[in-house]
Amino acid sequence: MKLRHLAFFTVGLAALIVPALADTTVTVLHVSDNPDQKAVWEKIANDYNATHKGVKVELKYLENEAFKAKLPTMLQSSDRPDLFYSWSGGVMHAQDKAGFLKDITADVASVESEMSPTAVDAFKVDGKVVGVPFEVGEVAFYYNKKLFEKAGVKAEDIKSWDDFLDAVKKLKAAGVTPISVGAGEKWPMHFYYSYLVIRIGGEHALADAKAGKDGGFKNATFVEAGKRLRELAALEPFQPGYLSTSHTQSSGIFGDGKAAMDLMGQWLLQMQGPNSASGKGLPEEDIGILSFPIVPGGKGKATDTLGGVNGWLVTKTAPPEAVDFLKFFSQPKYAQEAAAHGGYIPVVKGSEAYITDPLVKRLADDLAKTTYHQNFFDQDLGPSVGRVINDVSVSVAAGEMTPEAAAAAIQDAFDQQ
Amino acid sequence: MPTVEATYVEPVRRMSANGWATLVIFLPPALLLFTVFVALPMAEAAWYGFYNWDGYNRPEKFIGLKNYGYLIGNATFTRSLINNGLIIVVSLLVQLPLALGVAMMVAGRIAGAAVFRMIFFLPYVLADVAAGLIWRFMFDGGYGLPSVITGALGLAPYYLLADKNWAFSAVLIVVLWKYFGFHMMLYVAGLQGIDKSLLEAAEMDGATAFQRFRHITLPLLGPMIRLSVFFSVVGALQLFDIIVPLTGGGPFETTNTMVSYLYYFGITRMRVGFGSAVGVVLFLICVTFAFGYRRLFMRDD
Numbered sequence: 001m002k003l004r005h006l007a008f009f010t011v012g013l014a015a016l017i018v019p020a021l022a023d024t025t026v027t028v029l030h031v032s033d034n035p036d037q038k039a040v041w042e043k044i045a046n047d048y049n050a051t052h053k054g055v056k057v058e059l060k061y062l063e064n065e066a067f068k069a070k071l072p073t074m075l076q077s078s079d080r081p082d083l084f085y086s087w088s089g090g091v092m093h094a095q096d097k098a099g100f101l102k103d104i105t106a107d108v109a110s111v112e113s114e115m116s117p118t119a120v121d122a123f124k125v126d127g128k129v130v131g132v133p134f135e136v137g138e139v140a141f142y143y144n145k146k147l148f149e150k151a152g153v154k155a156e157d158i159k160s161w162d163d164f165l166d167a168v169k170k171l172k173a174a175g176v177t178p179i180s181v182g183a184g185e186k187w188p189m190h191f192y193y194s195y196l197v198i199r200i201g202g203e204h205a206l207a208d209a210k211a212g213k214d215g216g217f218k219n220a221t222f223v224e225a226g227k228r229l230r231e232l233a234a235l236e237p238f239q240p241g242y243l244s245t246s247h248t249q250s251s252g253i254f255g256d257g258k259a260a261m262d263l264m265g266q267w268l269l270q271m272q273g274p275n276s277a278s279g280k281g282l283p284e285e286d287i288g289i290l291s292f293p294i295v296p297g298g299k300g301k302a303t304d305t306l307g308g309v310n311g312w313l314v315t316k317t318a319p320p321e322a323v324d325f326l327k328f329f330s331q332p333k334y335a336q337e338a339a340a341h342g343g344y345i346p347v348v349k350g351s352e353a354y355i356t357d358p359l360v361k362r363l364a365d366d367l368a369k370t371t372y373h374q375n376f377f378d379q380d381l382g383p384s385v386g387r388v389i390n391d392v393s394v395s396v397a398a399g400e401m402t403p404e405a406a407a408a409a410i411q412d413a414f415d416q417q
Numbered sequence: 418m419p420t421v422e423a424t425y426v427e428p429v430r431r432m433s434a435n436g437w438a439t440l441v442i443f444l445p446p447a448l449l450l451f452t453v454f455v456a457l458p459m460a461e462a463a464w465y466g467f468y469n470w471d472g473y474n475r476p477e478k479f480i481g482l483k484n485y486g487y488l489i490g491n492a493t494f495t496r497s498l499i500n501n502g503l504i505i506v507v508s509l510l511v512q513l514p515l516a517l518g519v520a521m522m523v524a525g526r527i528a529g530a531a532v533f534r535m536i537f538f539l540p541y542v543l544a545d546v547a548a549g550l551i552w553r554f555m556f557d558g559g560y561g562l563p564s565v566i567t568g569a570l571g572l573a574p575y576y577l578l579a580d581k582n583w584a585f586s587a588v589l590i591v592v593l594w595k596y597f598g599f600h601m602m603l604y605v606a607g608l609q610g611i612d613k614s615l616l617e618a619a620e621m622d623g624a625t626a627f628q629r630f631r632h633i634t635l636p637l638l639g640p641m642i643r644l645s646v647f648f649s650v651v652g653a654l655q656l657f658d659i660i661v662p663l664t665g666g667g668p669f670e671t672t673n674t675m676v677s678y679l680y681y682f683g684i685t686r687m688r689v690g691f692g693s694a695v696g697v698v699l700f701l702i703c704v705t706f707a708f709g710y711r712r713l714f715m716r717d718d
Contacts, residue, residue, distance in 0.1 A: 065685065069684050072687065075473070076474075242579065243669075244584075384687060387685065398669070
């Protein structure tokens with residue numbers, strides 16, 4: 001009896017002490033739905049845990065909307081993650097201003113020199129580095145080669161906005177739904193509006209509007225972008241009921257070959273299969289990529305890109321191991337692995353050579369040659385103005401709101417924040 | 418004399434000591450819970466309502482009543498208020514009479530009544546979010562219920578949830594479908610509590626079925642009806658879970674309720690101060706209704 005008691009006591013004590021001695025836990029909070037991407041991350045975390053005794057990296061997932069709603073509260077509690085997913089932009093600036101982020105400028109200088117400078121710059125606030133990017137993306141038109149052929153549309157001939165409108169008309173005439181869009185969630189429509197703004201106003205369009213030049217968001221560029229968007233929507237190019245379609249459904253419509261195009265980020269390639277009725281979607285060789293056309297007279301170039309930059313931010317109270325893991329994570333060998341198997345475009349220079357998927361490769365090439373890369377407007381502007389941009393994009397397209405009223409609504413939201 | 422005084426005072430003193438003991442033992446836990454989980458959060462929300470605050474750090478930008486000012490004349494908020502009103506109207510004028518009618522049919526000891534009671538009650542058991550998702554598919558113009566009708570008639574597919582004039586009727590249908598069983602159960606319970614001999618006596622006196630319903634069943638069901646109206650209105654004011662998966666407030670923000678408005682325009686946009694102001698307005702409406710209704714109609718219950 002006595003021995004058993006002692007044994008029991010010892011085990012109990014050990015159970016209490018061992019984790020306390022051994023584990024510094026580094027929690028990483030993310031929102032990724034891409035199974036390939038998650039697999040690569042899990043592998044990196046496992047590698048780190050295996051080679052670093054006494055540290056345990058834990059990946060935690062929250063659904064996108066839940067993440068955005070919960071994060072402000074989490075950061076103020078003792079439950080805050082050590083590293084968390086970020087789209088940079090306005091939200092990141094707010095988090096930094098509130099003092100939740102760690103200045104890691106000196107710590108990560110060595111890994112950042114290996115990365116694409118635009119991506120690195122996205123995670124700086126007033127010259128101070130608060131995060132490390134891991135992926136960049138591009139929004140482009142994905143098109144169905146067979147449907148284009150059926151309608152007699154040649155993708156390589158679509159250079160300008162007018163060419164694009166002609167293609168839409170031809171597709172309609174051939175009985176094909178030209179475009180699938182998940183306007184029920186609004187942000188897919190804001191890709192049209194944002195691209196039109198940067199094609200018309202060029203790389204300074206958004207910065208100028210934010211600075212209040214020429215009436216801020218009420219300036220001619222934003223109004224003109226709205227007019228062009230309405231011009232497209234007036235041709236009724238979208239699938240029926242597009243106002244209630246989610247972006248997931250929209251990717252399935254494209255995957256089923258029920259619409260010829262979808263203006264979307266690189267994740268469409270992983271989504272169009274599982275969300276289609278067949279569960280398989282279009283074979284890769286039937287999908288082509290088309291850059292957003294240029295607008296005649298606009299200041300933007302055909303090689304200017306719109307897309308997200310995602311990275312990890314470090315919270316103020318994170319242990320030094322968190323930054324150490326971030327450096328471990330950013331090694332070229334893992335970026336190469338992500339390029340080969342992760343289904344995303346890593347920011348480490350040279351890793352694009354390891355991309356096997358020809359479509360992802362095309363996007364990576366665009367990004368490597370980009371003349372100007374613009375972050376998503378809704379992320380750049382932060383949640384309050386960003387959501388207004390999304391709302392008005394849908395309203396303008398549907399003819400519910402004039403381009404002038406839309407531009408004024410954005411400016412109002414900007415003034416109110 | 419002193420003895421008389423003593424015997425007179427003592428019971429009073431003992432009573433009050435007992436009362437104090439009860440107060441000291443039972444009040445603090447309840448008061449503490451109420452303060453920490455009810456009163457403080459409400460006071461905090463009221464305080465946030467005066468600030469332009471994104472939820473980070475402490476609120477600093479005091480803007481007085483501006484958040485409330487934004488609400489006045491805001492088309493989307495007005496629409497949300499109207500929608501809440503519509504749910505109340507449909508609940509009271511359609512849902513409750515229907516629930517009462519069905520309750521009359523399934524309250525008796527007829528074979529199979531229990532099965533029907535269960536079937537009608539099932540939607541209420543289902544989680545609101547699941548109900549919203551299921552109906553989102555049901556209303557889909559491509560493969561849902563409308564597609565059956567448009568397909569049979571050879572018309573173009575109709576997308577109810579994308580129609581800004583009629584999308585809210587989808588919400589009303591789901592609310593009706595979902596909560597009707599709950600009210601039916603309330604009435605079934607009420608009906609089963611009515612003394613049968615009263616109805617039999619009336620029947621022997623030659624009262625018609627309608628007269629028996631009008632003069633016996635309805636008055637005796639009064640407390641239950643008043644309770645069911647109360648639940649209906651308070652539930653309608655707080656409706657949220659169905660909206661998010663079903664319509665997300667769209668198209669063009671025509672299907673929001675006050676709570677979903679609070680969520681979409683306060684929380685997801687990180688305008689916590691503004692959202693708190695909406696919460697305060699909602700709170701005032703609910704409290705006014707709850708107290709007013711109880712004073713006016715539920716006094717005797």
